[in-house]
Amino acid sequence: MIPAALQDVLDVINETILAIKERRHADLHAISDHVLHDMTIYQDSDIVDLAIAVYALNKILETAKYSEHPKMKLFVKTIVSLLKEAKALLEKKDYEHFSETLKEILENIQGFSKSIKFYIEDILHFARIKKGTKLYEHGLSLGRAAEITGVTKWELMPAIGETAIHEQFETPAKMNEHRIKFAEKLFKSKKKGQQ
Secondary structure: OOHHHHHHHHHHHHHHHHHHHOOOOOHHHHHHHHHHHHHHHHOOHHHHHHHHHHHHHHHHHHOHHHOOOOOHHHHHHHHHHHHHHHHHHHHOOOHHHHHHHHHHHHHHHHHHHHHOOOOOOOHHHHHHHHHHHHHHHOOOOHHHHHHHHOOOHHHHHHHHHHOOHHHHHOOOHHHHHHHHHHHHHHHHHHHHHHO
């Protein structure tokens, strides 16, 4: 973990714990995106794992049909406990054990999603792809976004194609109009000069 990111990541873990306890599950998506923004600055794989975990939790906890599942209470209790442990380790700057705890959180999410037969075959893989598209949207290259999230470029490309990322880079209509007028003016002056 990069020291500059430490306080922000601690804040994110705190906010995640509160959102889960207060059943503000929809907030987890925004929290995950915030973590990812930090990732584009610090390029730290633990931050990506945290963003993926928070996003996957959002998907599981927001799905109404799983809220009454008999294993849900134990799952939530385990996740909150692991998040508190991760926070304590981070406060001690024990980055190695923090990484191991993050992996344990991801394993618990994976195990739970399989036990409840989540509607997405592999929730963590899905989360990695979604977060990879966000990294790409934040300006990372396709290759770097894939590498950091642990998926291939080929897995990211269809997801990027489904989003409106490419539309963000379109030139506004007025700019196009200006270019067309400039080109017409340029070619008219060339025609006059050639006669």
